[in-house]
Amino acid sequence: MAEFIKIYEENPNPKEIKRVVDVLRKGGLVIYPTDTVYGLGCDITNTKALEKIARIKGIKLAKANWSFICTDLSNLSDYVRQIDTATFKILKRALPGPYTFILPGNNNLPKEFKKKKTVGIRVPDNSIVKALVEGLGNPIVSTSIRDDDDVLEYTTDPELIFEKWENLVDVVIDGGYGGNIGSTIIDLSSGHAEVVREGKGSLDII
Numbered sequence: 303m304a305e306f307i308k309i310y311e312e313n314p315n316p317k318e319i320k321r322v323v324d325v326l327r328k329g330g331l332v333i334y335p336t337d338t339v340y341g342l343g344c345d346i347t348n349t350k351a352l353e354k355i356a357r358i359k360g361i362k363l364a365k366a367n368w369s370f371i372c373t374d375l376s377n378l379s380d381y382v383r384q385i386d387t388a389t390f391k392i393l394k395r396a397l398p399g400p401y402t403f404i405l406p407g408n409n410n411l412p413k414e415f416k417k418k419k420t421v422g423i424r425v426p427d428n429s430i431v432k433a434l435v436e437g438l439g440n441p442i443v444s445t446s447i448r449d450d451d452d453v454l455e456y457t458t459d460p461e462l463i464f465e466k467w468e469n470l471v472d473v474v475i476d477g478g479y480g481g482n483i484g485s486t487i488i489d490l491s492s493g494h495a496e497v498v499r500e501g502k503g504s505l506d507i508i
Contacts, residue, residue: 335477
């Protein structure tokens, strides 16, 4: 059964963050708040954890289109091919914020994602998930916990999330009520901006 851990966004408790980071390091699955909807994630370097999420989502790991949550743009060169100045300026304007950017992947992607030509990058404006990534030392993979039968309805109440997921994950973080609109997804992999999904993030940045 999952742990249910309350963490306040205004001032995340370092002890609680460490508890969750330790779970991630051991291959655990965590549900956490972002600046949009609650996400389900794990350490991107842990194959078994990635496979667990794929099973829960009912997809093959090789076909998963999950995003990587980073703390800032300094992680980009780890996973993304060199990008032009115009692309970088869009990222600087938008992040941290409610956006997922699809960018050209490089050869350093974890082996489970090696066949992918692109990678989704998220830098949420949420201090809890940023503290988790900082503590872990590398990005966490992220996918939504939305109900499969209704794409638009996301689960927002941490207690209800815990009820539904307590036997599937290792930790559910209560970071307050989540939103119900996903991130805006923008594909920048070809050098020009293509809106894949309009979500919470404004399109003014492009």
